[in-house]
Amino acid sequence: MTGYLLEISQALMALALAPGLVGFVRWWKARLQGRRGAPPWLVYYDLRKLFGKEVVISKNASWLFRFTPYLVFSSTLAVTLLVPLIAAPLPFDRVGDLLLVVYLLLLGTFFLALAGLDPGTAFGGMGASREMTIAAIAEPTIALSIFGLAVGAGSTNLGRIVAQTLAHPGAAISPGHLLGFAALFIVMLAETGRLPVDNPSTHLELTMIHEAMTLEYSGRYLALIEWAAALRLLIFFSLLANMFAPWGVATTLTPVAVSVAVIALIAKLGALGLVVALLETRLAKLRLFRVPELLAVSFVLALLAVTSSFLLR
């Protein structure tokens, strides 16, 4: 029972933390540009404001356009129930594994791309086309990183992977793990629309990927999609943090362990946020047709990760 309670509170915590994480990265970027920047909690105000505004819908849009925000939000939220954020293993671990996590996120992308095509604007179609291209090419890297982790841990279920790495800390610095981490990190940048793949703060439609699909959304629908995007960032950060460096994750459900886990999670998210902010300060956006090269690099890293975990097993 406590397990299920913890599961639900973990999802709620992810919901609460996600906008803050986005704001935190933005705040760091502003500081690195010599600005004071918006406070990290501004994103919460953004969301509240959007929920209070009316919705304007294109006359060409169909029911799919209005259904998509709910589906994107729900499928992303469902993922937070499966990823071990603060404790492992959790009861929902049996419901789904890492492959399900990846395909649930792809479900959201699939519908968002359809919604981008729905109003019939060129921008939406452009965003949909690019997003699906990148999602498709990123897919093998994710699958191979999963494979690498799973071979090491003997399972694709997230709780088991965490538990296994906790039990054998040496595995975390094995070449398979390190290469897999690097591969997944690059893919994370692509999947969450960060530089150098996509510029989250661009205003120029022609350079957009993710945002071009959401140009038609407003009000509560936009709020749901932005919140889901923030959740996605948090999910990828915590996958990176807890799969490869699971220390701090509670294995017993005592109040002390859980609160330590919460603090550890926030610290890890903060550290990754800082790294992303530093990278985004340093890197320029790649041309769209150079992105596959970057993803090919990550694919090779992942392949090496799997091969080494096969041979060094």
Added chain:
Amino acid sequence: MSLFAKIWRTPAVTEAVGQDPEAQVAVVARQIGERARKLFGRSLHIVEVDAGSCNGCELEISALGNPYYDMERFGLHFVASPRHADCLLVTGPVTRNMAEPLKRTYDATPDPKIVIAIGDCAINCGVFKDSYAVVGGVDKVIPVNVFVPGCPPEPVDILRGILSALDRLPRK
């Protein structure tokens, strides 16, 4: 690496809110922060429409985003689509060609929304007055909440304009 070394050496160049109470930016900034919080929950997304300006006003508006003024700290943010916006900044005399797009932009923005006309041209067409190519001031085309005079207005004036627009908007 040298980039980060430089970042490390350079302090934040944004005018601090508290340090110099005389500074106009600081005063306006504080006021915006408070009012915007009441109305838009502290976050105000702006879309900029150039209805035929000479781009003088655009220069001043884009100065708002630089590290000195750094309008993002007040929750002001430029967005790409009017669907995401709460506020239209309109510059320039409305030319015949831009009248329809301006109307459409206004129509595309979800309520509640405010419109701010920036610069003399946007108020009464400035030096382009009575030209065959202009329709008139912005208020001839869409309802305007606040006019910010100046050719071009200073960034601080624009900030102040946004502030008074927040004041005038009726509570919903």
Added chain:
Amino acid sequence: MMLILFLVMISAYLLGAFAALLSGRGAVGRGLVSAGAAVGSAAGLALGVLVIASGFPLTFTSARLLPLTGVALRLDGLGAFFLVVVGLVGCAAAIYAFGYSAQYAGRYSLRLLGVMFNLLLLALSLQVMADNALTFLVLWEAMSLTAYWLVLTEHDQRGTVRAGVWYLAMTHAGFAALIAMFLLLSGAELTTSFASMRAGAALLSPGSRNVVFLLALFGFGAKSGIIPLHVWLPMAHPVAPSHVSALLSGVVIKMGIYGLVRVLLDLMGGGPAWWGGVVLGVGAVSALLGVLYALMEHDLKRLLAYHSVENIGIILIGIGAGLIFHSYGLMTLAALGFISGLYHTINHASFKGLLFLGAGSVLHATGTRNMEEMGGLIKRMPWTALFFLVGSVAISALPPLNGFVSEWLVFQSLLGGSNIPTPEVAVVMPIAVGILALTSGLAAACFVKAFGITFLAIPRSREAEHAHESPPSMLAGMALLAIACVALGLAPFVVVPALGRVLAGLGGLPDTHAVFSLNLSLVAPNNFASMSPTLVALGLLFLLGLVPLVMLIFRVNRRWRVSDSWGCGRAGQTSRMEYTATAFAEPLRRVFAELYRPTKELSIDFHPDSKYFVQSIEYRSEITPWFEKVLYGPLLWFIRFVASLVRRLQSGSVHIYLFYIFVVLLILLLIARWS
């Protein structure tokens, strides 16, 4: 009970065929044809389910029906499973045909269509029961020929006859390989029953076993459309009537899979690891290239046909993995591989059937297969759009529908590759994982294109603007398969144990009906992973209900108004401003330019007075059909060359032919004399 169902099935098909012969056009005739086919396939479906559930095979032999050997039919678990596949798609296609074939009245022969449709279903249903080589081959040929007539239905359309010829040539090349294979297997006697072949196969020398394997791969592969034997498939499937396309892509190509499993696993009892490796490799290549070529297609039905190549590839990846594990004696993993392949078989039958029926509805409503002339159909054909969306989500392997479940199983069986003792072989598995993941990602991209360009946004042509929803019978056919997609996705805990039971005993596989599922979850061997699509679907539904509810409670602003699309304020939005299918696929075409080798042709007409004004721009871009050029080009050249040599013998003069006959007879007599 089983026998009654069996007789009902056969007589319903035959009655349907007779009804078609007698009645011809009117609605009554079409109704009788469809009813015969629908009742027959429903009976087949029930029979299959019954045989799987009871575990007792049904046997039926008659020495009189076929010379030399007699008809030998035996419906075991594996056959029953494929009978279910036939019944499912056949039933939906039959119901759909009632509405769909109405448009053919007066234009094409409804009589031929009805007869061949019923006979094809009959041949397919009996095919899976064939229990000796000759029965198998006769039914195989019956299936190929009836399918050929069905492909030729719209014979006056461009490309139909060419497609039919390609199909006939390829399928007969495969047929020749199959005859050779059975000759080898049965010790040169086609009368041999499968039971004695099973016993005899182990005694064959390794060399002839390998030849049997290669012949089987070629023969059954040509039927399934594996790469590089796929060229006929994207030609023949699109030109057939849509309910026939559904049957061809959903069921007929699956007979190749049935044959492979039957021969390699059941009759031969598995083989060395490289067999599995070859099957896996062919599968991986077919999957990846199939989806890549599908991405470049803008003909809706051709796109779906290329996806059939892809999905056959995914099925073969599962079966290949199963064969590899089988050769190492890892029987549980082998069973998982075969289960994943077979599960994907029925899944592909249901969603590809559904998608072809959906494409048929679109064709019916707009009169075109070209996606660039569609758009906005979701408002005009809401039900078709919904069903097509279900099919698209399923084929993109997105949870919680059936495509995801079977791909998850394929992934899990590949992940089991870490148990293979030899690292050189084991390393194949992660590469297959990468290819499979890339394939499914590209499939998702392709179906965003297929659904988005066809059904969303503004109509791109007058035909699309005036499109109308299909008649109820067509909707019912699609609904049946859509429900199957959902049900197969939500109930793997029923399907997987059933498949475990079906495979039990074939090639020494253990009975795994209780191994891979636990309550509502699927479980990979060694507790490697567990996943429950049922609970995931319930959770998603729950959240989909909860989120709006919470928003209601928190008094989110619920006002909305309709406005123009945002296009930077420009005055009018026309369909020419939309993204097209070509534009959508452009980034991927650039990424994979090495494969596609696109040719570009740009010609601009300037205004005669000033070159700053353009009068017209013509842009033409095509991808190089690599296989047809490199592989089939030389082959066709060779065949033509040989044919021209042979032609020298044929002068057209009767005297010369009489002379040939005389010489041959003389030689034969001399041989008979001396031997």
